[in-house]
Amino acid sequence: LLPIADRVGLLVVDEVHCISDWGHDFRPDYRRLVNVLRQMPPNMPVLGTTATANNRVIQDVQTQLGDIEIQRGPLVRDSLALQTLRLPDQASRLAWLARHIPELPGTGIVYVLTKRDAEQVSAWLNQQGIVAKAYYSGVEHEDFDNSDQYRQHLEDLLLRNEIKVLVATTALGMGYDKPDLGFVVHYQAAGSVVAYYQQVGRAGRAIDKAYGVLLSGGEDEDIHEYFRRSAFPDEQDVNAILEALADHDGLSVPQLEQYLNLRRGQIDKVLKILSVENPAPVIKQGSKWHRTPVPFSMDHERIGRLTRQRELEWQEMQGYSDSKDCLMAYLRN
Known part of the structure; x- marks a missing residue:
């Protein structure tokens, strides 16, 4: 951006909550933006937008970006009717979906926590005569060259109302907007109230009545416990990758796979997190990763703090599931 900085009238960072590692949707790539913004001229106007930042996330973004002015709008959605049901076994939830989705208005999304559930739920709905895609x-x-093309096709099918429901993980997230979406059903609970509000809030943006239904499952606790444990890379994997890069004049990811006997997903997670540290202990040149002289050690205090915070957020989500009061008021607070 530096070569054209003097011609940029306004730099907009959408979904700015992703900068914060306190947020429900922290993405390491967004951490790079902080360094980019710090290199921009001080008089360049910057606008950060998000619909799902609580006070803690706002404070963290403010700390990282510096002196910013905050403008907040209302969170209440009068068009969205909310409901919660605890149905511990999957058979009960599948039966609920088969019975009630045909009654729900328009088209919608069923959110699940795993890829396997996306396939199983969509297959079940199709067996019941409900047109669904995973x-x-x-x-x-x-019929498509890659996953990105096929995912775009699925999004377009829902946008054109050519299917009744898209059964999706959180991969269907930022950037998808269908103003007339009639319903969002959660087959399993989201990990936090903030994450839930972002997902259920996709319904009813430009129609008078839409529905958000949470079906809490008996497996939710174990799945989210796994997500919390795997949110940060294993220290042994980090050290092994750093040592391998230090012992060689650069290694590609396939070479790291062979050298360390680690899965590509594990390696990608480690390298992405390390590469956005400032200064970074690794750097990519061409297709190969190299070790830099920068020392690195796992920040156990930070990891513990974030893990405890996410446990508290899960407890808040449990409180929403059991609430007998106004659910929109619970989300707003």
């Missing part, structure tokens, strides 16, 4: 990161189809 959507998740890496989903493929033989």
